[in-house]
Amino acid sequence: MSSPNTSEESGDRASDEETSEWSPGGGRDGGRPPLVALLGVALLPLLVAWFFRPTLHAVVYALYTTPLLVVPLVAAVVAGWFSAGYARRETPSEYGIGGDDRQVSPLRVAGVVFVVGILVLSPVVNVVAGATLSDRTMAGATTVERLDDVDADNPRIVTRAVAEQYASNTLNRPQYRVGETAITVANGTPYWAAPLSPDGLFNVLTKKQAGTVLVDTTTQGANVRVVEGTMEKGIGTVFFESYRWHLLKSGEYLVDYGDPKMVVENGTQHIVVPYSKPTFHLTPIPHSTPSWGGVAVVDPDGTVRTLSPEQAAESSVLAGQQLYPEDLARRRVAATKYRNGIVNTFTSHEDEIEVAPLPGDDNDQPFFVLTEEGPQYVVAVEPYGEAQGLREVWTIDGQTGAFEVYRPTQSLFGPQKAADLVRQAARQTDWNRFSPAEPILTVIDDREYWQVRIVPEDNSGIAYVAFVDAQSGDVREFEDTDAIRRFLAGATPTNATGGAGDAAGAGGGSGLGNGAPTVVVQRVAENGTVLETMEVYGDETVRIRQPANGTETGNASTASAGSAETNTTAGGIRAGA
Structure with missing residues (x-):
């Protein structure tokens, strides 16, 4: 009778030994492989999330x-705890209250409270955050009596579109496209700058940003x-070669990056x-407001430099650039609608x-x-509502972020009315094709003047620029860049005659008064782009010669100053008033 017992005991011991090898301690000495495996499984998602953190x-x-989020989270935990206690006292069922899987469990109660709390509190916190941002903006802004005069040598004429x-029309590289534009300053001149990014899936996967396209805004x-020049971490490339991917890995992470700008x-x-x-x-409820954090600079070799606002303003690379976040400037100005309190706003x-x-x-x-x-x-x-007059003008220093507000002491037309006045003044313009x-x-x-650009519907160029x-409400129109610069420099008296319906310029003279050209000669490409402009003054005349075999044979036509228009058959040359 002892043998079977011995056999059973030995079998039990073997079974225990086999089981002990897979115990949490691992084997007889507390083996580690299972614990390491569990840790590996737990850490793997964290490692994947860390590698792909830019996407998150x-x-x-x-x-x-x-x-x-802390408020509805605490409320959800409390609601779930009370719900679980009630379920244990009333109906101790694994399904929850009532013993039926159709009843609400404590986890479901907590989830509902959390979601409802977010839906209810989100509009409230947005309003509170807006009021806080308004208070900070109004307190930090300086009220000025006048606005700074424009830089007449560097006018903003060309629109983004x-x-x-x-x-795009001048790009001759089939494997690349023009990216999003933003204004940059190069050698003191403002340009619309855009990255030269790969075009097409294959090129996006295999090529880098090849350069920067600059469009002069002043003409x-x-x-x-x-x-030309390759950017190791560029714009419009595959994600792991993108500037943003690299920025979120090597630079600040818990910040809000604005739109990138190319600086040359x-x-x-x-x-x-x-x-x-x-x-x-923390008060009156927990919330946050945005503030300027700094500027990140990505060099051609992919190096990331993070500069504070003070460091950015002192950087020679960033001299004269727009360093303050554009979206933040608009958001702070818009938030000042809460200046008299939340109740007043509603x-x-x-x-x-x-x-x-x-x-x-x-x-x-x-x-x-x-x-x-x-x-x-x-x-x-x-003003809020249907009023369209000019209430305030906010200016933000592009280098330091200093806010200034100008409040006119007399009634001034707003931008929408200025556009209407241009339409009324230029009766000969086909407003079905221009805007x-x-x-x-x-x-x-x-x-104060409103500088309004008149552009074709396809944004193929600038037809003329109107000053209101x-x-x-007087309107003056200029087709020539030099005329625009002279006007900005104050060549025309501010009390010059002309009302809202007395427009000069396109089709009727430049409106510059004394010293203004009486004939403007333009050299125009086949696609309608103005390549070169010449102004004729006083008693000057225009001579247009047709060369034969490279030799001038005589006058094709002569237009005296004040003549309406002269055309030639060769080259499409036009001299017009």
Whole structure:
């Protein structure tokens, strides 16, 4: 009888030994392979998430900047705990309250409370955050009595949509395309700059950014040049070669990066990305507001440099550039609608403002312009509601981020009315094919004008530029870049005659008064782009010669100053008033 017992005991011992080898301690000495495997399985998702953290940035940043999530989370935990206690007292069932799987379990109760809490509190926290941002903006802004005069040598003439057309129409590289444009300053001149990015799936996977396209903003013609040079981490490339992927891996992570801007300094390209970071507030409820965090610079070799606002303003590479985040400038100005409190914003609307809507394509404020005092953002605001007069003008220093607000002491037309005045004045313009675009408040000798560009519907060029006196409504139109610069420099008296319906310029003279050209000669390409312009003054005449075999044979025609228009059959040369 002892043998079977011995056999059973030995079998039990063997079974115990086999089992002990897979115990959490691992084998007889507490073996480690199972524990290591469990840790590996647990760490693998974390490692994958860490490697692909740039793709998770939007979600992580949204959670990070929403401290209010703590409130519904605590409420959900409390609701789930009370629900579980009630279920144990009433019906101890594995399904929850009532013993039926159709009943609500504590986990479901917590989930519902969390979701409802977010839906209810999100609008509240957005309003509270807007009011806090308004208070900070109003407290930090300086009220000024006048606006800075525009830099007459560097006017902003070409709109964004027209610049993109100019850049695309002159591009002769089939494997690349023109990316998103942004204004940059090179050697003191503002340009619309766009990356030269790979075009097509195969090229995106195999090629890098090949350069930067620059379109001169200060002339009506298509003055386009390309800065060649490969960017190791560029714009429009495959994700692991993208500047943003590299930025979120090597630079700051818990910040909000703005749109990239190409900056060319001494022939060297840089990708410049202003960014904001959150500032947290506990009262009256937990919330956060954005503030300027700094500027990230990506060099051609892919090196990332993160600069504070003070360091960016002192950088020679970034001299004269727009360093303040564009979206943050608009958001802060728009938030000042809460200046008289949240209740006022939803009831009486006293002194409430809104950022003025503008006609044209891609013409959202703020506008970046060069003034005699340096680079600035300009944001025009109008009263809340149906009123369209000019209420305030906010300017933001592009280098330091200093906010200034100008409040006119007299009634001034707003940008929408300025566009209407241009339509009324230019009765001969076919407004089915042309439209006013990008009205920018421009100060000339302490007098406010709306500078409005008139562009074709296909944004193929600038037909002419109109200046609307914001006080009187007088309209002046200019087809020539030099005429625009002379007007901006104050060559025309501000009290010159002419009302809203007395437009000069396109089809009727330039409107410059004394010293203005009486004939403008334009050399035009086949696609309608103005390549060169010449002005004729006083008693001067225009001679157009037709060369034969490279030799001038005589006058094809002669147009005296004041003649309406002269055409030749060779080359399509036109001299027009």
